[in-house]
Amino acid sequence: MPERMNDIFLLRSFKLSLLRLQEYSLFTFENIRSIGSAWRYRRDTLEQMYIIGAQAFLIVFLAGLFMGIIMSIEAGHRLETFGAKLLVGRTTSLALFRELGPVITGLMLAARTGAKNASELGSMQVSEQIDALRAFGTNPIEKLAVPRLVAALIMFLPLTLVADLVGLLGGMFVSDLWLHVDKAFYWRSAVFDLKVKDLIVGFSKPVIFSFFISTISCYYGLSTTGGTVGVGRAAVNAVVVSSVIVLFNDFIFTKVVWSIL
């Protein structure tokens, strides 16, 4: 009997997950269909660009800086063993531009933007403000979700570039200080050895990540139920699911790119 109950529970959970996926797909489709409303609500879009982009500058700056420093120290010491420490610039820039920059920035923004979107929209949902918007003939997806999506699509790319460049600079100073690699040499090998392919890979990822982080967090926010506890649950789910999706997309994207490029 308990085994049967377990089966029923698993079946219900599976059905619920499928329903959630269906709802999310429809929500995402509606976002894409309404993308033009970002112009109509350009003030909201600009405000979100400021919140999602400008206000996240410091956290991305610090994350990028420490990433570059750690990467240079780790790579430098390993390469030194083989007498190849001059490759530290190239190794650091490749790791930063292709993987670490987009992924760490993606995870930072999944936490910051994901929690913000889900809790903000969740609070509006449980206090009937979303119902009020709908009652007054305003589509909440157009007014609230699309400006957030467009702002994320625009701002994640420059933020990733900031993380990459600051990381490179951090790595350069550490390499000069502790590994005694000439700054000019480091910079030349870091920048000029990068190929167009690396840049395409590195700068495509933030666009994909921003799309998923924004739609997932807005979906969780707008489907919040259960009062303040529900708001907390929506924020946690948004951050966890967005982070996992960032890593999963990174894996898929890397695999696909290696297969075709």
Place this chain on the structure above:
Amino acid sequence: MIKLEHISVEFEGRKILDDVTFRVKDGETKVMLGPSGAGKSSLLKVILGLWRPDAGSVMIDGTEITHLSERDQLPIRRRMSMVFQGNALFDSLTVAENVGFFLREHSDMTSLEIKNRVQDCLDFVNLSDSGKLLPEEISGGMKKRVAIARAIAFHPEIILYDEPTTGLDPLNAKTITELIMRLKRERQVTSIIVTHILRDAFAVGDTLAVVNDGRIVFDGAPGDLLAFGDPFVQDFLSEIRAEASLLAHQ
């Protein structure tokens, strides 16, 4: 005219509305009475198209709205307005911005025209000097009045009120009831008011409907309700009788 026919709504296996049928004529004020959890607020959400019923139809001036998509419902919703139980004021906007929200979103009015209309609405609810305040800076009674000002700003044909006086002190509740009566008198809007306060129901209602367990158990004139023999209705009415006898003794 608002026409509901055989509306049923189920949520997580529980019937919230069960075969509900009623009509509200143009200019009429219908009060939906009943205990908390009876399904009164759900009815408003179905009428506004925020909830899709599992069965039945909702007609607003001859247009069936239950099968319309959210996008297609928007033009019909723009003729209606609602005062929410928790007010649902947009907390990031000032009082004046809340009141002018619909006009900025859906009208071709200039900023000056909107500003004047907002001021008129704030004057109507006696909040002339509160436009610059945020919702968190005003009292519960004032919030309710802002919600009413927001609801009337675009001159809707239909206004739905969800528990407009619940949680307010008697003085504020009286102010709100008077505002609703003034709106009825001066603007002839069609109204549906959900409440469990009998005194308000008799004060403003042209017709009353009593809801219990998702079903309409009475629908008619206020005078007929007092004579209605249903045990639940009589039990519900005992409150107003007790109040009346208390007043008589005083």
